[in-house]
Amino acid sequence: MKLLAATAVAALALACCSVVRAYQRTAYFGFDDSEQHQAQKAEFVWSRLAYTSRSGGNGYGWGWGRAAWSRDYPKADRQLLVAMKRLTRIEGRPYEQVVDLDSDAIFEYPWIYAVQVQAWTFSDAEAKRLRDYLNKGGFLMVDDFHGTQDWEDFMEGMRQVLPDRPVEDLQSGDEIFHVLYDMDDRIQVPGEHYIRTHRTYEKDGFTPKWRAIRDDKGRIMVAICHNMHLGDAWEWADDPEYPEKFAAQAFRVGLNYIVYGMTH
Amino acid sequence: MFEFFFKYPYTAFARGRLILLSSWPRWMLVIAIVLGAVGLAGLIWFRWSAAAPKLKSWRSAVIWVLQAAMLTLLLLLLCQPALNVAELRSQQNIIAILVDDSHSMAQSDAGNQQTREQAAVAALKNGVQDGLKQRFQTRLYHIGASMGEVDSPDKLQAAGRSTHLSDGLRQFLTQTQDLPIGAIVLMSDGAENASGGDEGGGGVDIAALDALRNRHIPVHTIGFGSETAEHDVEMEGVSVAPRALASSRMVATVRFHQHGFSGQKAMLTVRESGKALAGHEIILPANRETRTDTLYFDAGAAGAKSFEFSISPMPGEPNVINNSLSRMVNVSGDKRRILFVEGEPRWEFKFIRRASDDDPQLQMVSMLRTTENKIYRQGISDPSELAEGFPTRAEDLFGYSGIIIGSVENGYFTPSQQELLREFVDRRGGGVLFLGGRFSLADGGWTSSGASDLIPTFLPKTKETFHRDPAYPLLTQVGAESPVTRLADDATVNAARWKKLPYTADYQDAGSPKPGATVLLEMTDTHRKMPMLVTEPYGRGRTALMATAGTWRWQMSMPVGDGSHDQFWRQLLRYIAAESPGPVTASVPAQTLMDEGHVVLSATVRDKQYQPASDADVMARIVGPDGTSSMVQLAAVPGEAGSFRTEWTADKPGSYAVEVTGSRAGEVLGSDIVTLERKDGIAENFHTEQNRELLERLANSTGGRYWRPSELNTLPRDISYSEAGISVRDTKPLWDMPINYLLLLGLVSTQWLLRRKWGVV
Structure with a gap:
C-alpha cells in the first residue's frame, strides 16, 4: 500500500513537473530570459498589476481564485511586446514587469494593465496609491471580465479608488481608437474558449463594452475593456485555430491604448 | 587770489592760449636754456677747487638747480609771454539767464529758509544781473516744463510740473539763432526729467550739447539745493517686461537708494489696482548706495495693467511720493502655438x-x-496642418512661436528644413528647445547639422551620450534667479524645492556651454556634473537645451498636488514662446510718462516670411483716456528696413492704448498693441537733491563753469571770455604778472638763505 502511495505521489509530481516544463516551453518566445535582459532599461515597460483577489492571495500561480491578476501571464504580455516592437517606434523592454500597490514602485511605470478585475480588492492604502497614480498621469487598462456580476464587482473596487468619477461609453470617434490604428469598427474579442465553443462571450457579457474613466480635462485615465478577453487573443495569436481577426483587433487595441497612454 | 598772482582770472587762462610775442624762434629759447644751464654747471665745475669745503657735495647741485631755474624764468620773460583769448565785446552781446522754474525749485533745503527758486532770484537781484548788465545785455528766461522769456526775476514761479533742460536748451537755441548770445547762465537744481531716463536721473542729450558746441556758447551753471537729502528713500528705477502673456510669472528688477535710514527695515511691494501681488522685507542700504532687488509676481488676466512698485514710507520721511514707481504692462490674452x-x-x-x-x-x-x-498629430487647427510632416515653407513654420525638437535624428530634417529651423530663431525671433533622447543631440547626429548653431552647447564628438540612468538636478546660481527655474518666490524655498525633486529617469551628456550661453540647471550622475538646462539668445530669438x-x-x-514638474515646464515653454514677436512690433521708449506727453512711437513691420516690409502702410490708432481715438501714420525710417516711426503727444494724463497695424496692398500683415500712461505731478518729486554731476557735465562740455551761489561775484567778469556772440581775440601780456617777480625773488632768496645756513656766504 505504501509503495502504491509513494508511486502515486511520484507520478503526480512527475506530471506536475511535465506540465510546468510544457508551459515553460510554450512560454519561450525567442527572448533571452536571463536576469540581465529582464532588467534591460527601456522607455516603455509593460506593467501588469498584481492585486489581492477576493479569494485572497496575490502570488503567482494558476487556478481560479488564486492569482486572478496573472491570467495569461506572461505569454500574453510578451506576445504584445513583440508586436509593439515590430509595429511601432516605441522602445520597449521585451519583458513584462509585475507591479503591485504595496509600494511606490508603481510610480516608475506610468502605464499598467490589469485583468480579471472583478476579483480585485484594495485596502485603503492601496486604493489611495492607485488613485494618486491615476491623478498624477498614470494610465490603467483593464481587461478580461465578463457579464453583469463581474461589472459590479469591478466597480466596487473602482469606486474605492475613484469614488466620484463617472464611467462612460467610448464612441468610435474617440481619440483612443485613432491614435495609431483607426478602429471605428470593432468586434467582440473572445478568449481561447472560442476554439471549442465558438462563443464570443462569457457569462452574460454578450456585448463588448468599450468604456473609460476620464480626468478633469477629458483624458482617459482608466480604459475599460469589458466583455472581451484581449489578453487571451494576444496569448493565443500563434494558435492556428484561434481566428486571426480576433487576434489582429486585440493587438491593434493594445497598441492604440499604449500609444494613447503615452500621448495624453 | 588767483587774479592777484596771475593778473588775469582763471577763466582767461582756461579758455585762452599761451603764446610768445618775441620774434625769436622757440627752438632758440630751448637752446638758450640748455646752454645757460650747461654754462652754469661749467662755471661751478671750474671753480670747484676754490669752493668752500661744504659746497663740495650735493649742495652744489642744489645751487645749480636754483640758478638754472632763475635763468630759465628770465629767458622765458625775455621772450614776452602772452595770453591769446577770445573776449566778448562790451555791450554788444547778450547773456541769457535761464532760471529753472520746475516744481523741485520750490523746495527749501534743510538749514535754508529760502526755496531754491527764491535763492536764485535773490542771487540775481543781489548783483549777478546788475554785474552782467554793466558789460552785456541780459535776457531772462524760465526753463522747466517749457521755456520762455520773462521780464523780471519777480515773475519767476517754481510751478513747472517737470524739468526738460535738453528740450529747453534746444528751444532756446532755435529762438535765438539770430542773436549774439555770448553765454548762458543756467540757474537750476539739475533735476532733469526727460523721457527715456530714469525718474529725475536723466541727462542733457547729445543733440542739445552738439547744438551748444556748434555755436561755441558756454553754459555757466549755478547749482541750487542741497546735494544730499537728509531723510529720504527713493525708487530709482524699475525694469520689467513691457508685455507678457496672461498668468505669466513676471520678474521686476527694482533699484533704489536712501539717505538717513541705513540698516532699517522696509517692505518692498508690487501692487495692481491697490491689491498687493507680492512683496518682501528689505534692509535699506548705506547712504546713497544703490541697491537692486527682485520681485516675482503674477501678471494676472489679460489687459493693460499698471503695476506700482513701492517701498513703505519710513517714519519722518518728508517726501514719500518718490517711494513708488509705476510701470505699464500689456498683458496679452493671445495663445502661443508651440510645435x-x-x-x-x-x-x-x-x-x-x-x-x-x-x-x-x-x-x-x-x-x-x-x-x-x-x-x-495633436493640437492641429485643421486637417491639413502638418499633414506633410515638418513644414518646408517659412510662412507655415513661422506661424509657431516656439519649437521643441525631441528624440529626432538630424537626418529626419532636410538641409533646407534645418536652415528654416535656424531662420525660425534668427529671423522670425522664435524659440527652439532641444530635448535629450536616444536620437537627440550628439547621438542624433546634430553635431554636424546645419542647425547645430542653435544648440547652446558644444556637443561631444562621441556617440552613446544618452544614458538611462539617474541624474540629480542641481540649481545653479544663475538658475536661482531665473524665472524659468523659479518654483517659489522665496529664494530659500525655491532652492529647497529643487533639492526635493527626485532624479530624472535618464540624462544625456550635452558637452560644454557655448560662450554667451547660460546654464540654469546642472545635473550629476554622482560622478560628475553636466549641464542640464542651458539657454542662449540667438539672433532675434532664443534657444534652450534640456x-x-x-x-x-x-x-x-x-506627492499629488506638488506642481513642480508642470510649473517648471510651463515656465520653460513660456520662455521659448512668449517673447516671440509678431509680424508687427510697436514700442515706445517709456510706457510711463512722468509729467510730459511727448512720445516717439516706433514699429517694425515684417511680412509672412518675416522679411522687413519697408513698403508697408503703417497706421496707429490711439485711444486716449477719455475714449476718443485718433489715427497717426508712421513713416519709414531711412536706412532701417522695416522700421517706422512717428512722434506724437499724449496731452492729457491717463492711459492710452496704441494699436499699430501694418498692411501692404490691402493685406493686413499684422498688428500690435502698446499701452502707456501719462502721470502728472510726479516727476519733480524724484531726484530732489541737486544734480551737481549733471550741471558740472553740462558746463564742462560747453566750455563753461559750474558755480556755487556763494562765489558769483566774479561771474560777470569771467563770463566775458567766450568765443560765442560778437567777440574779439585779445592778447594779454604775461611778463608783468606778479607771480613772475615773486618767483625770481623766491629763487634768489632761497639761494641766499641756503648759503647762510650752510655758512658759505
Whole structure:
C-alpha cells in the first residue's frame, strides 16, 4: 500500500513537473530570459498589476481564485511586446514587469494593465496609491471580465479608488481608437474558449463594452475593456485555430491604448 | 587770489592760449636754456677747487638747480609771454539767464529758509544781473516744463510740473539763432526729467550739447539745493517686461537708494489696482548706495495693467511720493502655438503636453512618429496642418512661436528644413528647445547639422551620450534667479524645492556651454556634473537645451498636488514662446510718462516670411483716456528696413492704448498693441537733491563753469571770455604778472638763505 502511495505521489509530481516544463516551453518566445535582459532599461515597460483577489492571495500561480491578476501571464504580455516592437517606434523592454500597490514602485511605470478585475480588492492604502497614480498621469487598462456580476464587482473596487468619477461609453470617434490604428469598427474579442465553443462571450457579457474613466480635462485615465478577453487573443495569436481577426483587433487595441497612454 | 598772482582770472587762462610775442624762434629759447644751464654747471665745475669745503657735495647741485631755474624764468620773460583769448565785446552781446522754474525749485533745503527758486532770484537781484548788465545785455528766461522769456526775476514761479533742460536748451537755441548770445547762465537744481531716463536721473542729450558746441556758447551753471537729502528713500528705477502673456510669472528688477535710514527695515511691494501681488522685507542700504532687488509676481488676466512698485514710507520721511514707481504692462490674452516634433513615443512627450494643457496661453501642436510610416498629430487647427510632416515653407513654420525638437535624428530634417529651423530663431525671433533622447543631440547626429548653431552647447564628438540612468538636478546660481527655474518666490524655498525633486529617469551628456550661453540647471550622475538646462539668445530669438527626457519622474514620484514638474515646464515653454514677436512690433521708449506727453512711437513691420516690409502702410490708432481715438501714420525710417516711426503727444494724463497695424496692398500683415500712461505731478518729486554731476557735465562740455551761489561775484567778469556772440581775440601780456617777480625773488632768496645756513656766504 505504501509503495502504491509513494508511486502515486511520484507520478503526480512527475506530471506536475511535465506540465510546468510544457508551459515553460510554450512560454519561450525567442527572448533571452536571463536576469540581465529582464532588467534591460527601456522607455516603455509593460506593467501588469498584481492585486489581492477576493479569494485572497496575490502570488503567482494558476487556478481560479488564486492569482486572478496573472491570467495569461506572461505569454500574453510578451506576445504584445513583440508586436509593439515590430509595429511601432516605441522602445520597449521585451519583458513584462509585475507591479503591485504595496509600494511606490508603481510610480516608475506610468502605464499598467490589469485583468480579471472583478476579483480585485484594495485596502485603503492601496486604493489611495492607485488613485494618486491615476491623478498624477498614470494610465490603467483593464481587461478580461465578463457579464453583469463581474461589472459590479469591478466597480466596487473602482469606486474605492475613484469614488466620484463617472464611467462612460467610448464612441468610435474617440481619440483612443485613432491614435495609431483607426478602429471605428470593432468586434467582440473572445478568449481561447472560442476554439471549442465558438462563443464570443462569457457569462452574460454578450456585448463588448468599450468604456473609460476620464480626468478633469477629458483624458482617459482608466480604459475599460469589458466583455472581451484581449489578453487571451494576444496569448493565443500563434494558435492556428484561434481566428486571426480576433487576434489582429486585440493587438491593434493594445497598441492604440499604449500609444494613447503615452500621448495624453 | 588767483587774479592777484596771475593778473588775469582763471577763466582767461582756461579758455585762452599761451603764446610768445618775441620774434625769436622757440627752438632758440630751448637752446638758450640748455646752454645757460650747461654754462652754469661749467662755471661751478671750474671753480670747484676754490669752493668752500661744504659746497663740495650735493649742495652744489642744489645751487645749480636754483640758478638754472632763475635763468630759465628770465629767458622765458625775455621772450614776452602772452595770453591769446577770445573776449566778448562790451555791450554788444547778450547773456541769457535761464532760471529753472520746475516744481523741485520750490523746495527749501534743510538749514535754508529760502526755496531754491527764491535763492536764485535773490542771487540775481543781489548783483549777478546788475554785474552782467554793466558789460552785456541780459535776457531772462524760465526753463522747466517749457521755456520762455520773462521780464523780471519777480515773475519767476517754481510751478513747472517737470524739468526738460535738453528740450529747453534746444528751444532756446532755435529762438535765438539770430542773436549774439555770448553765454548762458543756467540757474537750476539739475533735476532733469526727460523721457527715456530714469525718474529725475536723466541727462542733457547729445543733440542739445552738439547744438551748444556748434555755436561755441558756454553754459555757466549755478547749482541750487542741497546735494544730499537728509531723510529720504527713493525708487530709482524699475525694469520689467513691457508685455507678457496672461498668468505669466513676471520678474521686476527694482533699484533704489536712501539717505538717513541705513540698516532699517522696509517692505518692498508690487501692487495692481491697490491689491498687493507680492512683496518682501528689505534692509535699506548705506547712504546713497544703490541697491537692486527682485520681485516675482503674477501678471494676472489679460489687459493693460499698471503695476506700482513701492517701498513703505519710513517714519519722518518728508517726501514719500518718490517711494513708488509705476510701470505699464500689456498683458496679452493671445495663445502661443508651440510645435513639438517627437521621433518616438516617450513619457516626457506625454507629461510635457500635460503641463502645457494647464496653461491657457499655450497651445501645443505636436507631430509624433508612432511608427516608421505614421505621424500622429495633436493640437492641429485643421486637417491639413502638418499633414506633410515638418513644414518646408517659412510662412507655415513661422506661424509657431516656439519649437521643441525631441528624440529626432538630424537626418529626419532636410538641409533646407534645418536652415528654416535656424531662420525660425534668427529671423522670425522664435524659440527652439532641444530635448535629450536616444536620437537627440550628439547621438542624433546634430553635431554636424546645419542647425547645430542653435544648440547652446558644444556637443561631444562621441556617440552613446544618452544614458538611462539617474541624474540629480542641481540649481545653479544663475538658475536661482531665473524665472524659468523659479518654483517659489522665496529664494530659500525655491532652492529647497529643487533639492526635493527626485532624479530624472535618464540624462544625456550635452558637452560644454557655448560662450554667451547660460546654464540654469546642472545635473550629476554622482560622478560628475553636466549641464542640464542651458539657454542662449540667438539672433532675434532664443534657444534652450534640456539634456534629459526623464523629468516625468518629477511628476510621478512627487506627492499629488506638488506642481513642480508642470510649473517648471510651463515656465520653460513660456520662455521659448512668449517673447516671440509678431509680424508687427510697436514700442515706445517709456510706457510711463512722468509729467510730459511727448512720445516717439516706433514699429517694425515684417511680412509672412518675416522679411522687413519697408513698403508697408503703417497706421496707429490711439485711444486716449477719455475714449476718443485718433489715427497717426508712421513713416519709414531711412536706412532701417522695416522700421517706422512717428512722434506724437499724449496731452492729457491717463492711459492710452496704441494699436499699430501694418498692411501692404490691402493685406493686413499684422498688428500690435502698446499701452502707456501719462502721470502728472510726479516727476519733480524724484531726484530732489541737486544734480551737481549733471550741471558740472553740462558746463564742462560747453566750455563753461559750474558755480556755487556763494562765489558769483566774479561771474560777470569771467563770463566775458567766450568765443560765442560778437567777440574779439585779445592778447594779454604775461611778463608783468606778479607771480613772475615773486618767483625770481623766491629763487634768489632761497639761494641766499641756503648759503647762510650752510655758512658759505
